[in-house]
Amino acid sequence: MKAETILALWKRPMGHGPSLPKFLLGAYMLLAIVAPLIALQNPYDPLQIYGWEASSPPGTVGTGGFMYLLGTDGLGRDIASTILYGLRISLVVSITSTAIGALVGLTAGVSAAYFGKWVDVVIMRVVDLQLSLPTILVALIAIVTLGPGIDRIILALIIVQWATYARIARGVALSEINKPYLDAARLLRLPISRIIFRHLLPNSIAPAITLIPIELGHAVALEATLSFLGLGVPIDKPSLGSAVANGFQYLLTGQYWISLFPGLALFGLIASINFVGEDIRRRLDPRSRSI
Template sequence: MKSETLRRLRKRDSFVAVTPSAIIFAAFVVAAVAAPLIAPQNPYDPLQIFGWEASSPPGTKGGGGYLYLLGTDGLGRDIASTILYGLRISLMVSLASTTIAALIGLAAGVSAAYFGSWIDIAIMRTVDLFLSLPTILVALIAIVSLGPGVDRIVLALIIVQWANYARVARAVALGERSKSYIDSAHLLRLPTVRVIFRHLLPNSIAPALTLIPIEVGHAIALEATLSFLGLGVPVDQPSLGSAVANGFQYLLTGQYWISFFPGLALFGLIASVNFVGEDVRSRLDPRSKT
């Protein structure tokens, strides 16, 4: 049986409509991908940093020929370049963790609904355990246990996120499990793996599609929080969270730009992702009129 979600997407041409939030998010993605080409300097290359130009205000013309449009931080790194390179880490970590967490959570939730019995109990009690704890606490415990590194941050975010997908997928799959096409698949003696991944899972995936953009924004915020606390990416790699943290100690001296512009970019990125998620939800919701 073909997925109802896929048929709905084909019928609703407005799903692919361009919205302002989608344009803004696409601009962030393009800026992140093209960072090595458009950034005035590599802020993490010591040969391109001039320490005597530290804490230069926005619009300063540097001795090395750079125009510090957004100023420099306490080490002389161009703020605009730091933001562009930091976007790459934020997007890479959030998209990778959300994608893997969605796959794990969907498989776990659908399996719990299909098999029931002790498998359902074991999976859902584990889900309840993860959802009962604050996400930042789980992320902190995971990152402290795993150690620093981009790959470990991705793993920590997967641990935080997968339970949300499992709960939603199970709720939908329970309704699909009792439908006639599943009974027909059993009568045809189709393999269990085929029933789950070919029939049940595609028809249970719609809520996950609406959850993914929200979780991407959640992952960006968590990564930035961990980096702000010094538990995220290593200090020799760019991150919007660490860029905000670098300027925190300079706020009282009036050097606001060191934290303000990276924080503004972080806010804009998360807001655009959340608006895209809301737009996807409204377009996939069969009760939506627009």
């Protein structure tokens, strides 16, 4: 296939047939779902690992006649199986943290706009403080404070992401505060929770929706970075970031495949999410359709 054809498939807009990023992202999600069914082994089950087959190059036929298509790492774990199981953790952590982070941020931003006064001041000063710091620094502080564990890295990523949603939601909600439908809701003495969640929030989330796919890609990259540094997903759980880190020490000995293939899988996942997210943003944002 010519390079021009590949580029055309990659850039094909949503709504005009399948594009390469959508196909790739769909393939990643499918592989993550069926990983236990197609993987040669559970790479984090000691009973399924053969230590004498450690650092086997791609294409090696191991015990039982199975071929290690992408080779094995320094502990004898099948690289392909590690990638499949790592996809599950990376996607679950990222999707969960992005969804909860968006909900928390949108609620905080709308509440700041609705209540105003000291509530607005407190929430927005926290938002300003967090957004003034590098994202990786906030994540490192959060994960060091919370400690290791999948649930804790999800919480750390929520802490990283909520502030961006809060600022966007507050800006939109401020323009909705004095509209007739909210005046009518207040005159009817509806509960504040109902006014916020049933009326104000649904009318303030449209700009934030376009941000969610982009933030999902950022969450995948940040989780991988923390896991690479040994501060993310525990070493007894699969992750693309920790899989790359496991082979880093072997690069100088020529065992490139231990880090290369998980790194390529991670790059493809982040790239496909970002391109699909950009397509979604362009469809939902009228100002970008003509660009």
